[in-house]
Amino acid sequence: MILIPAILAAWAAAAAPEAPAPAVRPDMARPPAVEPMKPYRLPARSRWVLSNGLEAILVEDRRYPMVTARLAFRGGSSAVRAADAGLADAMAELLTDGTRKRTSKEIADAAEDYGGALEAGATSDEILLETFALSEHADKMLGLLAEVAREPSFPGSEVDLRRKNMQEELNQSRGEPDFLAAVGFYKKLYGGHPYAITAPTDASIAKITRDAVVSLHRRLVTPRNAVLVLVGDLPLEKAKKLVEEKFGRWSGAYGPADPPAFAAHPHPRTAYFLERPGAVQASIVIGNIACREDHPDYFGLLVANQVLGGSFSSRLVQDIRETKGYTYRIGSRLEQRMTSSAFRVRTPVRTEVAEPALQAIFGHLDRIRAEKPSDEELEKAKTFLAGSFARSLETQDGMADLVLHTRLHRLPEDFFDTYVERLEAVTGADVLRAAQTFIRPHEAVLMVVGSGDALKASLAKFSSRPVVPVDRDGN
Amino acid sequence: MTGALALLAAWAAAAPAFEQFSLRNGMKVIIAPDHSAPVAVVATIFNIGSRQEQRGRSGFAHLFEHMMFEGSEHAPKGTFDRLLERFGGDNNASTHDDFTLYWEAVPANAVPVALWLDADRLSALKVDGDAIKNQIEVVKEEKRVSVDNEPYGKLLYLEISSHTFVNWQNAHATIGSFEDLDAATLADVRSFFDANYAPSNAIMAIVGDVDPEQARAWVERYFGWIENRAKPVSVDVTEPAPTGRKRVAVSDPHANLPALAITWKGLPDRGTPDHYALAVLGRALFKGKTARLYQDLVKNTEAAVSVDGGLGFPSDSDEYRVPAPFGAFVIYKDDQAPRRIEDRIYAQIREIAARGLSERELTRLKTKLKSDWILDQQHTVRRAERILYAALLDGDPSKAWSIEPFLAVTSADLKRVAARYLTPDASTVFELKAGEGK
Numbered sequence: 085m086i087l088i089p090a091i092l093a094a095w096a097a098a099a100a101p102e103a104p105a106p107a108v109r110p111d112m113a114r115p116p117a118v119e120p121m122k123p124y125r126l127p128a129r130s131r132w133v134l135s136n137g138l139e140a141i142l143v144e145d146r147r148y149p150m151v152t153a154r155l156a157f158r159g160g161s162s163a164v165r166a167a168d169a170g171l172a173d174a175m176a177e178l179l180t181d182g183t184r185k186r187t188s189k190e191i192a193d194a195a196e197d198y199g200g201a202l203e204a205g206a207t208s209d210e211i212l213l214e215t216f217a218l219s220e221h222a223d224k225m226l227g228l229l230a231e232v233a234r235e236p237s238f239p240g241s242e243v244d245l246r247r248k249n250m251q252e253e254l255n256q257s258r259g260e261p262d263f264l265a266a267v268g269f270y271k272k273l274y275g276g277h278p279y280a281i282t283a284p285t286d287a288s289i290a291k292i293t294r295d296a297v298v299s300l301h302r303r304l305v306t307p308r309n310a311v312l313v314l315v316g317d318l319p320l321e322k323a324k325k326l327v328e329e330k331f332g333r334w335s336g337a338y339g340p341a342d343p344p345a346f347a348a349h350p351h352p353r354t355a356y357f358l359e360r361p362g363a364v365q366a367s368i369v370i371g372n373i374a375c376r377e378d379h380p381d382y383f384g385l386l387v388a389n390q391v392l393g394g395s396f397s398s399r400l401v402q403d404i405r406e407t408k409g410y411t412y413r414i415g416s417r418l419e420q421r422m423t424s425s426a427f428r429v430r431t432p433v434r435t436e437v438a439e440p441a442l443q444a445i446f447g448h449l450d451r452i453r454a455e456k457p458s459d460e461e462l463e464k465a466k467t468f469l470a471g472s473f474a475r476s477l478e479t480q481d482g483m484a485d486l487v488l489h490t491r492l493h494r495l496p497e498d499f500f501d502t503y504v505e506r507l508e509a510v511t512g513a514d515v516l517r518a519a520q521t522f523i524r525p526h527e528a529v530l531m532v533v534g535s536g537d538a539l540k541a542s543l544a545k546f547s548s549r550p551v552v553p554v555d556r557d558g559n
Numbered sequence: 560m561t562g563a564l565a566l567l568a569a570w571a572a573a574a575p576a577f578e579q580f581s582l583r584n585g586m587k588v589i590i591a592p593d594h595s596a597p598v599a600v601v602a603t604i605f606n607i608g609s610r611q612e613q614r615g616r617s618g619f620a621h622l623f624e625h626m627m628f629e630g631s632e633h634a635p636k637g638t639f640d641r642l643l644e645r646f647g648g649d650n651n652a653s654t655h656d657d658f659t660l661y662w663e664a665v666p667a668n669a670v671p672v673a674l675w676l677d678a679d680r681l682s683a684l685k686v687d688g689d690a691i692k693n694q695i696e697v698v699k700e701e702k703r704v705s706v707d708n709e710p711y712g713k714l715l716y717l718e719i720s721s722h723t724f725v726n727w728q729n730a731h732a733t734i735g736s737f738e739d740l741d742a743a744t745l746a747d748v749r750s751f752f753d754a755n756y757a758p759s760n761a762i763m764a765i766v767g768d769v770d771p772e773q774a775r776a777w778v779e780r781y782f783g784w785i786e787n788r789a790k791p792v793s794v795d796v797t798e799p800a801p802t803g804r805k806r807v808a809v810s811d812p813h814a815n816l817p818a819l820a821i822t823w824k825g826l827p828d829r830g831t832p833d834h835y836a837l838a839v840l841g842r843a844l845f846k847g848k849t850a851r852l853y854q855d856l857v858k859n860t861e862a863a864v865s866v867d868g869g870l871g872f873p874s875d876s877d878e879y880r881v882p883a884p885f886g887a888f889v890i891y892k893d894d895q896a897p898r899r900i901e902d903r904i905y906a907q908i909r910e911i912a913a914r915g916l917s918e919r920e921l922t923r924l925k926t927k928l929k930s931d932w933i934l935d936q937q938h939t940v941r942r943a944e945r946i947l948y949a950a951l952l953d954g955d956p957s958k959a960w961s962i963e964p965f966l967a968v969t970s971a972d973l974k975r976v977a978a979r980y981l982t983p984d985a986s987t988v989f990e991l992k993a994g995e996g997k
Contacts (some may be wrong), residue, residue, distance in 0.1 A: 107583060107584075107783035109784040110784065112632070112633050112675070113633055115675050115676070116672060116673050118646070118668045119668045121647060121668050122597040122666070122667065148933050148937060149935075150933055189848075189849070189854060192848035192849045196927045197923050197926065198926075199926045199927060199929065200930060206581070216930070217930075218926070218933075245858070252864045252892055255816060256814075256890065259710035259814050361812075362812045365704060385930035395649075397637065397640035397641040406637070406693065407693065407695050409693045410696075411697075421719040432704050432708070434699075434703060463645065464641060464645045467645055468644040468649075470647055471648055471666050472647070472649065474596070474597065476940060479934075479938060485939020548954040
């Protein structure tokens, strides 16, 4: 018989507590008064540009004996044609699958030898290499990072394997309702824009060849198109020397142009539906095009989103989950792309309550546009966002992501230095104006993955025209 | 010891000190100051997990975790999150096989607010029938989203434990059954609280930018007066020794690719050399692109799409405690036979049992183990969790700063545990057929 609490008794004996003072029940009626929050800022950055155009940024962080790096190239999946969907992802992943000097296994081994890992992938706007190392191995880490970016060999066998596995991964993802809902949602939201494509298709995967991978690499992975971010226990002079040594004698052309700005051409709200046999929930995504972070209304919109569905005490969670019990998770967010951004609400609800859930969600979207948030909601949203910002700087990863985001999205250099001040300045009127401009339920895309005619009939009540069926590729 | 490991050992030795003490009511407290960022975490672990639930009450530990957010005497429903967010904080909780863990991450100035909220719910939790009904629905939605509607969800969260284990305490799912959840009454919830949420059944960690003396004064003020109650009656979680290979066929209408899982039970106690060796073996077989099974199944034979597993699987290996299993989980390609996947897994285990790992591989594995540990140290919540796991599961919070037992594992240890524990006779094999019923 295993006596679980026995271990606690042993613990108590090992601890050597002083005799505690006699305890009196404190005044529990109100929460304690506290000191104001200490200000916390993104630490200083050093930025320099190599003669070949590569931009490097260092944040010295001595808290841990570790260095974290990001090497990003502008133009990710949005830099390829829709017919080639998946090519940017394949090229990115293949960077770590062989160089002139090493096999994929040797690359993985080398990364672990320096106490790290090396991952590659593509987002809509970038090809991204991420790695970290014990600081004493910063030299080896940067050497490997440069090697995979500069001299990938794209072995034919690895390209074939990546193509086959990408097809298998796509099959696997198609089992997931969230994946299917996202594919359909972005397809409809972004129409013919490159941001409409978030997943490959069977046909586009079949087209991936070594030649296509090599030519995309030549086009995107060049020093002029690169941003290198280093965060960690690394002095500036050493960082400069290492970066010059590993990346200095690399040349290449300019990268692609940024994707075009997305001209929103709003349609009345339309519901799209994908039948998923056997589904016990309706997976719902609702959203519309919003604004970039450098738009004057952005901070108002950020707060509006926060009040609406940005955290546990937000309106959507409190009502749809905590009062009505329709869902386990619901939230809203702003998703930033380089030349556009989206506002969206996402939730899975059990099929029977899809209709009242949608009614309630649209009710909240209307309300955030109709009246200012209460003073309490406004304060809470602002402090929560400021606190989240401080907490995101806890880790080297968190710092590296913020620094890279500022550069990739061409935001003002002081964007995160003034972040908290600008948040604090947001008024209820700002929130209302931003919500009225950028939260647009009457023009939203409503994408639902689920099962049954009853569900489809419910959706019709929220659509300006008959519900549009979509397939698993979002067409 | 190589240079890298020596350097790390020196760094770890210089890691911040902590202090520990007990309150009069038996609650244990650990304070670990760290002033590198003006944030702090207050985390509490209760020695009650789903394994300690009673028959007919499956899912109660988890349902109760939800109830802890449903209001207390001075902080009615909704206040907990609202107040923490008002100070810029975040919070969450999770229910595991052996414990339930709550945390609040706050800007350091708000630590007393987190303590006040925790103390109020520990001393005067106030829930009503409506809140219970509402949270039963929310938990059922949680089950739908992560188990019923998700590929491989049923295998990972229900079937692995129900077929691996014989003792109901271990075999039932943490999420519980809809019948048991529906049967929950206000009286049940109250008696669950009285039985399991005594201060002496809890350990608290305060980690981050706090002055230890000040933090201790706060804890004594808000928790010192709470009366202790009897500790829960211990539950027998003993699992009979495995009696030969068991095969289980399952189907998953949502999965588009077949999968094979194997669990092994009859494993050593936490804190023994064999425990540390099995944890390292799990990493050697499954973790990352250098792992033996990733290389064999995904790269060399191209038979699989993904591999996962290790000690404690499907839970994390750092929360390992007997009778948790060692597990393997492979999603493979349609044209492969499940027996071939199973054979490949055993071929890799036999290989390590016969030859161990090369010096180079072992050093690499340990370097990575240490750097992963440093990565964890960067997250205050993760750091608090590690301290509480060490305090509860090892009975010694200082174990959170010590990875020496893992670094002491030798190739001979790996050979021994691979041969001794990962045998077909101790296994349950799950063959998951994809897409049935579509």
